[in-house]
Amino acid sequence: MFSQLIFVSGEVWTGIRRSLTMTVAVTVTFAVSLSLLGVGVLVGAQVNEMKDFWYDKVEVSVFLCTEGSTAPTCDGETPEPERQQIEGEIRAIGVVASTTFETQQQAYARFIEQFAGSPIAENVTPEQLPASFRITLTDPQRFLDVSEALTGRAGVEAVRDQRSTFNRLFDLLNGLRLISFTFAGAMLVVTVLLVANTMRVAAFARRREVSIMRMVGASRTAIQLPFVLEAVVAAVIGSALAGIVLASIKRWVIDGVLAPSLTFTTFIGWQEVAWAAGGVAAIGLMLAIVTSLIALARYSRA
Amino acid sequence: MITFENVTKTYPGDDLPALEDITVHIEAGEFVFLVGASGSGKSTFLHLMIREVRPTVGRVIIGSADVGRLRTYQVPRLRRRIGIVFQDVRLLPNKTVAQNVAFAMQVVGQRSRDIRTRVPALIERVGLAGLGRRLPHQLSGGEQQRVAIARALANAPALLIADEPTGNLDPDTTVGIMRLLEQIHADGTTVLMATHDAGIVDRMRKRVVELDGGRLVRDQARGVYGYA
Incomplete structure (x- = not known):
């Protein structure tokens, strides 16, 4: 051998x-x-x-209205009772796994961190950034369930599937x-x-x-x-x-x-x-x- | 040892068979000449024995094996029991005499210890003692044919087939090769030799099987080349 x-x-x-x-x-x-x-x-x-x-992280953002929003569903900043109602409606949607609320202050902090050192950061104030609900879905493919429920609702400026960016x-x-x-x-x-x-x-x-x-x-x-x-x-x-x-x-x-x-x-x-x-x-x-x-x-x- | 039973071989595309209805039996230990003109079917006869080709009709039996019905993987085992020598010698030009003989043992997986002891013995047996390190081109035609015979004997076959082994040699050298084949026969190996050489056949007075146009025309116990 x-x-x-x-x-x-x-x-x-x-x-x-x-x-x-x-x-x-x-x-x-x-x-x-x-x-x-x-x-x-x-x-x-x-x-x-x-x-x-x-896909495990932020999936869908529901942006609320700000002072300067021009969307037809907006009439100035979304008031707190409206916000709570929206949150309740979100939780009622079947495919929603969890939802967190990001205030304008939090959005600002994140923005500053993301664009640290950039001139954009210096000109932004918290009031300009929308508060939002960050929603994760049990099935990431079913973005439309959320979009249909909330698009066009008063106090909601936009519903965005962040997946589309990716x-x-x-x-x-x-x-x-x-x-x-x-x-x-x-x-x-x-x-x-x-x-x-x-x-x-x-x-x-x-x-x-x-x-x-x-x-x-x-x-x-x-x-x-x-x-x-x-x-x-x-x-x-x-x-x-x-x-x-x-x-x-x-x-x-x-x-x-x-x-x-x-x-x-x-x-x-x-x-x-x-x-x-x-x-x-x-x-x-x-x-x-x-x-x-x-x-x-x-x-x-x- | 070798039995042809009503063997006919027709090559694809040919009208006439190369061999037709051949029946012949060769016992173990015989020395047989296979004679006939070019195109008489000698080569086909030899090719049938080593399963280069299969019979169209009939059976070729070597030992206990029905050669035409062997599975492809069984063919090497058949060929190890048959030593073959060709007219054109077919040595490997870049290997020495010893390496050429050893090659036949290496490629069938013999142990190197056995190869080391057997190769010099074989070289000596064919009368080339001391020439083991030569390359083929440094040898005469007769010496080259002796190397080819040593190689054919390397795996101790029971049957030696020689296809015109003296075809390219002068008469004196031919005598030497024939003596060697006789010795090998005397040591118990069955020898089947195809030849054109009337002189050899007449001198040796061995069994002669003659083919003509693919037919067996003569099978004579102590024959000569032509009809006496």
Whole structure:
């Protein structure tokens, strides 16, 4: 068994050396296509991360009228009895999980904090900012239940689903993901073709060996193993490179640039990166094995 | 050892069969010449034995195995019991004599300890003692064929098939190769040799099976090449 292993690895090494440029090409295409695939997976994971983060938090804001409101439902600031009535109506809506009230003072404090250092903050007074009910829903999809109940009600200036703001961001990210999946798909096709072609060339270069192996009764596994392992070696190195690319994106792009500047959300952690790297490695490995076996069946009748 | 039962082989797209209704039996321990002109069906006969092709009709039995009905995964086991030598030798040019012989054992998973002891013994047996480290191109044609014979014997087959093994050799070298095959036969290996060489067949006086146009036209116990 052990001597067999040494023999096979010797054959693999000979094969790789014989077609080094080809092996390098296969390795690089594996690295690029798996990286793109990994990026797509990471963007998807980030979208889920943000959804989890945001959909659990403030979902729907019901803004009350201020002094300066111009909406037809408003006639100056919403008075306290009206506010209490509205709160009661909100609690009566089936899908409402919880509701909190944010006063104008609280809204002001939050605003100042958000825009600290910006000139906007200096010109705002608490009276200009609307008080609001912050509502979480048992089912985040059923925003309309709240909207229909409260839009147009006296004392309510506007009902806003904050998800819609994020949905635009999510659309953007999903578009990004689609793009990287598309490129990854094209690159994977290239990878598969290249592996198949490499197998064909390798099978041709080693046709003497293969014919002797067949003649002396080597099993199909023994004949195909060196070829398949060649592709596997390329896939493993390519996967490792893709893993490094993904880790670099996490370390330098996400942790280095995005996280410090975009504080409104959380970002994917190392666990997601590890899963993505492992997943694309598994896909790369499978592609290498399946493609080389199919190619060998076709080109070497081994 | 080898039984052909009413074997007919027609290749796809051919009108005439390459072999037609061949019935022949070869016992273990025999030495048999398979003779016939080019295109007489000799190659098809040999290919049927190692399951390169399957019979269209009839059965080919080697030992207890119905060769045409073997599953694909069983074919390697059949081939390990048959040593094959070709006219064009088919050595690996970048491996030494010893490596060429060892290759046949390595690829069927023999233990390296066994390989280390058996390879030098085989090289010595075919008369190439001391040449184990040479590359094939450093050897004469006869020596190359001896390496090929050593390789064919590497996995201790019960049957040795030689397809025109002397076809490219001069008469003196041919005699040497034939002596070697006789020794191998004397040690208990069944030998089936396809040949054009009338001189050899006439001299050796072994069993002769002759094919002509795909038909068995002669099976003679102590035959000569042409009709005497």
